[in-house]
């Protein structure tokens with residue numbers, strides 16, 4: 001642990017969801033929201049991400065011909081405080097049958113417990129999109145089903161599915177996510193069958209359930225791969241979709257919608273592959 005860390009506060013007066021989504025796609029260590037501002041903490045400099053953010057906001061200003069005020073502040077702080085403060089802020093999350101807790105909390109009786117400590121990969125159960133997926137897993141995953149977790153992050157979703165008796169494969173474009181998932185599977189006493197650095201395009205088979213909690217733009221980009229890895233009659237769970245991009249995402253998929261779950265601005269879409277075998 002370094003002695004100091006950087007705290008970046010991002011204050012923006014428009015396009016808040018897009019900015020959060022943009023940052024989430026680049027920074028997986030938890031983004032705190034406080035007084036409408038986004039706070040990112042890291043021992044390493046995030047100046048590159050902030051430069052990218054400024055460029056992104058400039059392009060939004062040009063694209064929408066509008067005014068956007070972006071203020072980024074950077075502070076250097078003593079680490080000790082933050083670790084303790086952060087630990088205290090990480091409390092257990094209950095989503096239906098699942099109880100997600102850090103190791104310094106006891107598991108809860110009568111629940112499917114998932115132990116996840118805050119680390120570098122996204123997926124502590126505190127984000128709306130992860131919770132939407134967990135609700136879908138509770139409803140649709142049956143023992144023996146084969147499931148692919150695309151963008152596994154911490155592995156939280158496939159750990160939940162494995163605890164429900166599914167056979168799970170995992171992938172993520174970030175190698176670190178695979179490492180974190182491996183650790184978290186061991187911590188939870190469950191196993192995945194195959195894991196790879198990459199995406200749905202690298203899958204060698206089709207699955208009963210494919211789940212992808214990734215930002216809307218990426219879901220759109222990999223829509224074909226996600227559909228092709230879902231068995232006929234199988235389920236595709238998509239999350240990470242801000243309400244205003246719902247149609248943009250939906251239009252790229254030709255599966256039928258079974259249901260949509262919404263928490264705040266975030267939508268989790270549950271689709272079924274109703275295509276005939278020659279429909280591909």
Ligand SMILES: C[S@@+](CC[C@H](N)C(=O)[O-])C[C@H]1O[C@@H](n2cnc3c(N)ncnc32)[C@H](O)[C@@H]1O
Nearest residue numbers: 122123130150151152153172173174177199213
């Ligand atoms: C929002 S996190 C989701 C983590 C976890 N599954 C959850 O639900 O909490 C998205 C993850 O997708 C990964 N990712 C981004 N683009 C991807 C792609 N094209 N294919 C696979 N994974 C991708 C990121 O590295 C990140 O770990």
